[in-house]
Amino acid sequence: xxxxxxxxxxxxxxxxxxxxxxxxxxxxxxxxxxxxxxxxxxxxxxxxxxxxxxxxxxxxxxxxxxxxxxxxxxxxxxxxxxxxxxxxxxxxxxxxxxxxxxxxxxxxxxxxxxxxxxxxxxxxxxxxxxxxxxxxxxxxxxxxxxxxxxxxxxxxxxxxx
Amino acid sequence: xxxxxxxxxxxxxxxxxxxxxxxxxxxxxxxxxxxxxxxxxxxxxxxxxxxxxxxxxxxxxxxxxxxxxxxxxxxxxxxxxxxxxxxxxxxxxxxxxxxxxxxxxxxxxxxxxxxxxxxxxxxxxxxxxxxxxxxxxxxxxxxxxxxxxxxxxxxxxxxxxxxxxxxxxxxxxxxxxxxxxxxxxxx
Numbered sequence: 001x002x003x004x005x006x007x008x009x010x011x012x013x014x015x016x017x018x019x020x021x022x023x024x025x026x027x028x029x030x031x032x033x034x035x036x037x038x039x040x041x042x043x044x045x046x047x048x049x050x051x052x053x054x055x056x057x058x059x060x061x062x063x064x065x066x067x068x069x070x071x072x073x074x075x076x077x078x079x080x081x082x083x084x085x086x087x088x089x090x091x092x093x094x095x096x097x098x099x100x101x102x103x104x105x106x107x108x109x110x111x112x113x114x115x116x117x118x119x120x121x122x123x124x125x126x127x128x129x130x131x132x133x134x135x136x137x138x139x140x141x142x143x144x145x146x147x148x149x150x151x152x153x154x155x156x157x158x159x160x161x
Numbered sequence: 162x163x164x165x166x167x168x169x170x171x172x173x174x175x176x177x178x179x180x181x182x183x184x185x186x187x188x189x190x191x192x193x194x195x196x197x198x199x200x201x202x203x204x205x206x207x208x209x210x211x212x213x214x215x216x217x218x219x220x221x222x223x224x225x226x227x228x229x230x231x232x233x234x235x236x237x238x239x240x241x242x243x244x245x246x247x248x249x250x251x252x253x254x255x256x257x258x259x260x261x262x263x264x265x266x267x268x269x270x271x272x273x274x275x276x277x278x279x280x281x282x283x284x285x286x287x288x289x290x291x292x293x294x295x296x297x298x299x300x301x302x303x304x305x306x307x308x309x310x311x312x313x314x315x316x317x318x319x320x321x322x323x324x325x326x327x328x329x330x331x332x333x334x335x336x337x338x339x340x341x342x343x344x345x346x347x348x
Contacts, residue, residue: 006231006234009230009234010227010230010231010234011227012227012230013223013226013227013230014220014223014224014227016223017219017220017222017223018223021219025220027219028218028219028220028223029218029219029220030218031216031217031218032216032217032218033211033214033215033216033217034214035211035212035214036212036213036214065213066212066213135193136192136197136212137192137193137196137197137212137213138191138192138193138194138196138197138308138309139191139192139197139306139307139308140306140307140308141304141305141306141307142304142305142306143304143305
């Protein structure tokens with residue numbers, strides 16, 4: 001008799017829980033999880049020259065709910081389908097949730113000739129088809145990130161020289 | 162002369178502590194300091210959070226509650242029988258639930274982790290450290306993510322194992338007490 005009473009007491013929470021879900025087991029055993037919103041947008045891309053070195057300032061907005069650190073960015077610099085150099089993130093950038101930051105990308109131009117011609121003609125753009133590495137709460141993730149810089153902006157940055 | 166089954170008393174009170182204390186038996190922490198993922202599990206607790214958001218499985222809440230009730234009832238029975246030494250058959254009321262829980266918990270945990278591996282492709286160790294890598298395909302892009310994870314059994318689990326062992330001693334000692342004075346003792 002004691003065991004019967006004990007069994008009823010032990011099973012009663014499960015039975016009560018089942019009754020709350022309309023006696024259906026499926027909704028009770030189905031895990032539910034709503035991940036935090038993770039969203040970024042790339043804003044203005046502005047090239048500049050600092051002591052003869054081309055840097056590209058990229059505005060980035062964290063529209064998500066979790067803080068992110070942009071740890072690394074690497075990309076070849078492509079101009080009219082020709083690789084002319086390499087771009088690297090200068091230093092990691094912290095990006096709290098809901099805030100903006102600026103990535104500073106250093107462009108190492110190895111073959112400037114086609115670019116200079118293009119700048120004089122004012123056509124084409126630099127493509128940086130790279131991969132960005134981010135840290136989200138200790139999880140590192142790598143994703144593609146493409147940056148485009150028009151030669152018009154390069155000309156403006158160089159002061160029209 | 163008042164005779165008590167000291168091992169039974171100890172088992173009972175330890176079981177009460179295990180059932181009522183908010184201490185996990187197994188912990189998993191992923192990312193820096195467990196920020197990205199943490200799991201605190203026991204037969205009475207299920208707390209799984211990923212990127213700051215909880216994972217909920219309704220039936221687990223009710224099973225945790227049922228386990229807690231089972232342990233508390235078993236603890237009360239054990240304490241009672243340890244004080245009021247009756248016949249040999251009362252030995253069955255000296256609960257071995259702590260022993261069974263400490264044996265079944267890691268087994269169920271291992272099965273759950275294996276199921277998680279088959280479901281989401283992440284191999285989480287039952288004990289130790291690992292680097293979990295995961296490829297997430299979004300449209301034409303592939304996002305590669307890596308997360309260090311550490312898992313371990315807590316001292317509370319060790320206490321559960323010890324309680325299980327003591328409960329075996331309690332049963333043996335009950336036999337001795339009954340043999341030395343077979344009639345119902347008076348205080």
